[in-house]
Amino acid sequence: MSKPKYKIQVFEHQTLHYGRMYNDVGFTVNHFNALAKLNELHENKYFTVVHKGIKFAQYVGVVQIEDLCIEILPKADYASEDKKVWQGVLIDMLRATKRLKVDNVGNAKVNKQNIHLLDIYFEWFLDEVQLLLHQGLIKQYYKETNNVKALKGKLEFAGHIQKNLIHKERFFTTHQVYEKDHLVHQVLGQALGIIEQLSKGNYLYGKCKSVQLDFPDVKQIQANEATFAKIPNSRKTAPYKTALEIARLIILNFAPNVSSGRENMLALLFDMNSLWEEYVLVCLKRAASNSDQEIAIYGQKSKRFWNGISIRPDIVIEKNDDTYIIDTKWKNINNSPPSTNDLRQMYVYNEYWKSSKAMLLYPSNATKFSQEDFIPFNSITDTVHHQCGLGKVSVLKEDGKGLNNEIGCEILNWFLDKPENPVRL
Numbered sequence: 358m359s360k361p362k363y364k365i366q367v368f369e370h371q372t373l374h375y376g377r378m379y380n381d382v383g384f385t386v387n388h389f390n391a392l393a394k395l396n397e398l399h400e401n402k403y404f405t406v407v408h409k410g411i412k413f414a415q416y417v418g419v420v421q422i423e424d425l426c427i428e429i430l431p432k433a434d435y436a437s438e439d440k441k442v443w444q445g446v447l448i449d450m451l452r453a454t455k456r457l458k459v460d461n462v463g464n465a466k467v468n469k470q471n472i473h474l475l476d477i478y479f480e481w482f483l484d485e486v487q488l489l490l491h492q493g494l495i496k497q498y499y500k501e502t503n504n505v506k507a508l509k510g511k512l513e514f515a516g517h518i519q520k521n522l523i524h525k526e527r528f529f530t531t532h533q534v535y536e537k538d539h540l541v542h543q544v545l546g547q548a549l550g551i552i553e554q555l556s557k558g559n560y561l562y563g564k565c566k567s568v569q570l571d572f573p574d575v576k577q578i579q580a581n582e583a584t585f586a587k588i589p590n591s592r593k594t595a596p597y598k599t600a601l602e603i604a605r606l607i608i609l610n611f612a613p614n615v616s617s618g619r620e621n622m623l624a625l626l627f628d629m630n631s632l633w634e635e636y637v638l639v640c641l642k643r644a645a646s647n648s649d650q651e652i653a654i655y656g657q658k659s660k661r662f663w664n665g666i667s668i669r670p671d672i673v674i675e676k677n678d679d680t681y682i683i684d685t686k687w688k689n690i691n692n693s694p695p696s697t698n699d700l701r702q703m704y705v706y707n708e709y710w711k712s713s714k715a716m717l718l719y720p721s722n723a724t725k726f727s728q729e730d731f732i733p734f735n736s737i738t739d740t741v742h743h744q745c746g747l748g749k750v751s752v753l754k755e756d757g758k759g760l761n762n763e764i765g766c767e768i769l770n771w772f773l774d775k776p777e778n779p780v781r782l
Contacts, residue, residue, distance in 0.1 A: 363425050364473065366440045368432040369417055369629060374410035382425070391422045391622055403626055415687060417447055418626040419474040421555060426473050431629050433689050433720035433752045442759070446752060448477065449760040454635040456627070457481070458599070474625060478603060479552045479561050483568050485600040486545060490571050494537050495593050502531040537573040540588055541597055546575045548604035551611050555623060580608050633687040634671045637718065637764060641672065641683075644765030652676050652769065660709050670706045670715075674772060681772045682706045682715035683748075690719055695747055707743035714744050714772060721749035746771075 363382040367373060375389040392411050396404045405412040413429050420427045430443040431450075451457035457477065502513060504520060510530045517529040549569055556562040578584070585605050588594070594601075611623045638656045645652040652674065659669035672683040684703060686695075695717050703715040748771065754761050 364428065365425065366428045366430060366444070367413060368430050368440075368443070369413055369415055372407060372410050372412040373427070376409065384425075388422050388425055388427075392420065395420075395622060395624060403624075415629045416626040417629050417632075418624070420622065420624040420626070421475055422622050426475070428473055429626070431632075431687075431752075433687070439757075442753070442757065446760045448474070450632055450636045451627070453639050453760075453762075454632060456632075475555065475623065476559070476561060478606065478625065479556060479565075482548060482552065482600060482603040482607065483561065483564050485603065486549070486568050486572070489596060489600060490568070492596060494542065494573065495597075496537050496539075500531055502529075504529050538575045540578075540584070541594060541601070542573060542575045543578045544580050544584065544588065544604050544608070545597075545600060546572065547578060547580055548607045550577075551607055551623070554621065582609065585609075629687045630685075633720065634685040637683070637685050637768070638672055640762065640765030641674070641768060642765070644769050645674075648769065650676065650773075662709070668705065668709060670710070673710060674769075676773070680710050680712040682710055682712045683718050683768070684715070685718045687720065689721055691721075700745060703745045704743075707745070712743055714746060716746040716748045716768075716772075718748045718750065718768070720752045 365373070365379045365382050365384065367379075373379065373384045373389075375384050375386045377384060389409075389411060392404060393406050396402075396406065396411075402414070403416050404414060417429045417431045419429070428440075428444065430440055431447055432443055448457065458481065502516070504524070504527045506527060508528045508530065513529050513531055520529050521527050549565060549572060552561070552565050553569065556565055585601075588601065606625065607623070610625055611621075634656075638654065642654045645654050653676075655673040655675070656671065657669050658673045659667040662668040670682045671685045674681040674683065682703065684699070684706070686699070699717055703717060706712065707715050748768065750764050750767055751761050753759065
């Protein structure tokens with residue numbers, strides 16, 4: 358499998374039709390079939406299959422099918438069509454939420470416009486494995502059953518009689534082995550093999566082959582979810598944590614022979630609703646830590662609701678005796694009102710958390726909040742004092758050239774009724 362020679366960039370909720378060209382790159386029926394099969398394997402959550410095409414949902418990231426790389430980018434601002442900007446927004450969001458922990462992107466000699474998300478994750482993994490090699494790989498004990506020339510461990514009588522009627526000098530035993538060919542290294546070896554396949558012709562291929570030369574020969578396995586559950590979590594394996602997390606991401610999202618035995622595919626896709634929620638939470642925690650006020654930020658704090666069912670707002674803010682609720686929504690509603698169900702949900706959150714203010718938070722071009730953004734409920738009695746606001750915050754900086762990292766300050770200042778000393782980073 359060769360390195361993708363072609364790249365198509367699309368925004369979420371856009372559609373690709375097979376048989377058409379996109380920036381001089383063709384999207385073929387084989388690509389369509391591979392994506393449709395992948396979608397079916399994941400309960401049809403990534404795309405919608407339309408007539409002769411694929412319509413993307415709220416999942417963003419990258420899909421590689423043989424020689425084609427498809428990047429699905431987030432887009433909350435209908436005025437901006439700059440795909441390079443939105444690619445940077447996605448990468449910066451992944452960094453901020455710790456789903457991507459790299460400080461630079463590739464070799465300085467490489468044209469950054471040709472680097473996609475898979476390259477970044479592959480390089481991150483190779484750097485982690487190189488670090489492990491430099492520190493020294495661990496050995497582990499594991500049990501092995503086979504023929505040996507000296508009696509050690511437990512003699513397996515049935516197997517010994519079956520296999521060694523002629524070879525009297527051998528013993529069929531189960532014994533302990535202490536070496537580097539164990540499950541942890543077998544998983545890393547499988548991930549290295551996938552990167553080798555997907556990076557041929559790419560600047561990372563040479564780096565991958567160099568790491569493989571230094572890596573010990575290990576048994577080839579086909580890891581799955583159950584395999585990762587068997588990996589021991591101990592002091593000795595602690596340095597492997599990051600490498601194993603990336604290996605898990607690569608291996609479990611690699612789909613060899615996904616379409617008629619011909620197309621190999623790797624898909625790294627992220628739900629923008631979850632990513633937006635996590636990014637807002639990170640920004641709020643950073644803003645609260647820089648504030649001189651006592652502010653606590655919680656994500657996914659739940660309370661029991663009914664018959665074992667819990668309710669859980671996205672974000673809870675606590676300041677002194679006041680509690681505020683935020684529910685994030687990754688969609689641009691423009692001037693449309695929020696749905697009735699969303700407003701009812703916020704009312705319930707306010708009641709259960711005894712919150713004075715709750716907010717439905719959307720991405721938009723707006724960079725400042727105003728007090729008019731709060732839309733109070735129509736109170737049935739005078740005892741109801743809580744309010745619901747609809748907030749819109751810009752994903753991009755004011756110059757439109759990068760991810761807005763002031764979101765947390767803007768939200769806190771809005772909840773705190775624009776204090777004389779506003780929260781700043």
